[in-house]
Amino acid sequence: MSARFRPIPGPVPTGGPAPEALPRAQWQQLLAFALLYVLVWSVLPPRLLSSLPFDVVESISWGREWQWGYYKHPPLAPWVLHLFYRAFGNVGPFLLSQLCIAATLGFVWLTGRRLLGPQRALLGTALTMGVAFYTRPALEFNHNVAQMPLWAGIGWAMLVALQEGRPRHWLLLGLLGGLGMLTKYSIGILLLCLGLYLLLGPQRARLRGAGPWLALAVLLAVLAPHLKWLWQSGWLPLTYMGERSATPGSSARLAALGFLATQLLNHLPMLLVLLGAALGARRSLPAAGAALTGGPRGYALHTTWPGYLWCLALGPGLLLTLLGLALGLRIRDMWGMPMWAFSGLLVAAWLPGRWVAPLRTPVLRGTAAWLVLATALSLGYLAFGAQLRHKPARTDWPQAALAAQAAATWDALSHCPLDVVAGNYWLAGLVAVPLAQRPSVLVTGDARFSPWVTPQRLLHGGALWLREDDEAPAPPAPLGDPTVLAALQEHRGQWQLPWPHDAQAPALTLHWRAYVPARCSRAAPAPSNF
Incomplete structure (x- = not known):
């Protein structure tokens, strides 16, 4: 092998075996703490x-x-x-x-x-x-x-x-x-x-x-x-x-x-x-002069x-x-x-x-x-941040209650499992992640953001669309496609849920629209509040 390409060693020992960083007992204590x-x-x-x-x-x-x-x-x-x-x-x-x-x-x-x-x-x-x-x-x-x-x-x-x-x-x-x-x-x-x-x-x-x-x-x-x-x-x-x-x-x-x-x-x-x-x-610590090992300038x-x-x-x-x-x-x-x-x-x-x-x-x-x-x-x-800030953070949202309300609303309208939750990536994901059906998320905005949601999938399983205001534009593509909308039954309502860390605060109000295929439709009305 050419000297130019010879493997270069790491630190060269100064004599004798390399000192251990810690005795075995201290390693065990460190591992227990970790x-x-x-x-x-x-x-x-x-x-x-x-x-x-x-x-x-x-x-x-x-x-x-x-x-x-x-x-x-x-x-x-x-x-x-x-x-x-x-x-x-x-x-x-x-x-x-x-x-x-x-x-x-x-x-x-x-x-x-x-x-x-x-x-x-x-x-x-x-x-x-x-x-x-x-x-x-x-x-x-x-x-x-x-x-x-x-x-x-x-x-x-x-x-x-x-x-x-x-x-x-x-x-x-x-x-x-x-x-x-x-x-x-x-x-x-x-x-x-x-x-x-x-x-x-x-x-x-x-x-x-x-x-x-x-x-x-x-x-x-x-x-x-x-x-x-x-x-x-x-x-x-x-x-x-x-x-x-x-x-x-x-x-x-x-x-x-x-x-x-x-x-x-x-x-x-x-x-x-x-x-x-x-x-x-x-x-x-040794005196500075005695401790220096890096040559005349000392620290190296x-x-x-x-x-x-x-x-x-x-x-x-x-x-x-x-x-x-x-x-x-x-x-x-x-x-x-x-x-x-x-x-x-x-x-x-x-x-x-x-x-x-x-x-x-x-x-x-x-x-x-x-x-x-x-x-x-x-x-x-984490435990008291909402009270200190006097407003909820993302981690203070009622995720379990939202997921339960979404499941109850959908089950009252459809006997097919909830397959798609639409909305902004925070709200739709918050509801979809804990649900046992593991529905997909259709993100509001560019249809390329959610390529797994196709018109055929929506026609087969429908979708639940969530938002924080009731003045939103048309449903996100491809749910907003006129052909898709014409083939699905639309239901509307709103939920009001208390905040987990402040039950006295104004309730969280969310608006929903359910788009249900005819083959999945139930006759019973959907609940409007949780």
């Missing part, structure tokens, strides 16, 4: 909320259709979420979020061991949980949360491929990259950063070998069915993404700087944990792959900010959720060598304290 944390964040939120979060409702209604794409996003996250909801009910979405976080931390740990050794890897992984994105925002499983483990997995797989150089590692990198693009297109920012690292960094000779091109081929093969769907759909998600990122006026570039400021703010708990740990362990990045760690930890966030500044794109703050998986490792890499062992226990304790505080605050807000 399992308890996952259990609390998976089981308690659905018991405190009266409806599933917005993105969860929307994704479940997509995932049950098993399409190769949806008008906003690629398909992988809705598919997986639908399976978890079928398996675990309302606990499923919250459990899936925590499993995504756990997998992310696992990849961070594996990456850290290769770059920094076990002790710094443990510190960096613990500090990652100090990024606020990993706590309250992760309650709502969406495409940003789904990206997290794939983002971290791609970073790890690329490192392994560069260090080991075996075809199977490049195959794995391509597979993870393809799955990442099937989750959300913004993972392309990470792939672009890694591509630039290969092109401009010390590993550019790798491009002369087969590995990177093998990874690219696998990525494209995994993505091929979705690319075909994109072409057939008229590039719907890209149109949506362009509209969402467009900002009128001159504030777009300032918004990009605001994005960067928000990302820094989300790192504040991490910095406070590290500061508290340093203050708590200050008596056991403790890794044999400094450029790669910089690229992973900061490259995507900075690149996205630059794109926003240069192109005037409106960057959403939550797009940064998966981008900071490796920022904790970057902090750990800069710690003086003799500080690592003394900081280990204080950092772990500080991270645990932060997570306990974040858990208490988040669960308290």
Whole structure:
């Protein structure tokens, strides 16, 4: 093998076996805390909320259709979420979020061991949980949360491929990259950063070998069915993404700087944990002069792959900010959720060598304290947020009562199962998701948004159309097609339901129209109130 293509090793030991990050007993305690944390964040939120979060409702209604794409996003996250909801009910979405976080931390740990050794890897992984994105925002499983483990997995797989150089590692990198693009297109920012690292960094000779091109081929093969769907759909998600990122006026570039400021703010708990740990362990920390191991300037990045760690930890966030500044794109703050998986490792890499062992226990304790505080605050807000805000959030809607009312109304009019619920993607999905019949959602707007609802399907099974006002336009296409309407019996009414967290507040009033095929029609009138 040519020396140019010889696998490059990870960190070189300084003598003797590598020190363990934690004794077995402490590993067991850490694992017990992690399992308890996952259990609390998976089981308690659905018991405190009266409806599933917005993105969860929307994704479940997509995932049950098993399409190769949806008008906003690629398909992988809705598919997986639908399976978890079928398996675990309302606990499923919250459990899936925590499993995504756990997998992310696992990849961070594996990456850290290769770059920094076990002790710094443990510190960096613990500090990652100090990024606020990993706590309250992760309650709502969406495409940003789904990206997290794939983002971290791609970073790890690329490192392994560069260090080991075996075809199977490049195959794995391509597979993870393809799955990442099937989750959300913004993972392309990470792939672009890694591509630039290969092109401009010390590993550019790798491009002369087969590995990177093998990874690219696998990525494209995994993505091929979705690319075909994109072409057939008229590039719907890209149109949506362009509209969402467009900002009128001159504030777009300032918004990009605001994005960067928000990302820094989300790192504040991490910095406070590290500061508290340093203050708590200050008596056991060596003097600065004795601790420095990085040459005459003292502090140095403790890794044999400094450029790669910089690229992973900061490259995507900075690149996205630059794109926003240069192109005037409106960057959403939550797009940064998966981008900071490796920022904790970057902090750990800069710690003086003799500080690592003394900081280990204080950092772990500080991270645990932060997570306990974040858990208490988040669960308290879920339980009492409606009263504090004096208005309901999406998760305060009476989802179970709405679903029961929809089923009762439809059963009074039709002896056929409810097959389609039409309306805006929040209201229709909120009603459709928990129903045992698993009806499809027909989204108001462009008929291409719901290709699974055809005129033939409506003629066969009918639909229930819901809205919050009674002055809505014609029913959404294809339900509004005159031929379809002429063949269905129309019934109208309204529901009034109390809010779960404030029975004294004005009732939630919804208007409905039921379109029933003649073969399914019942003679009994429909109930108008629940």
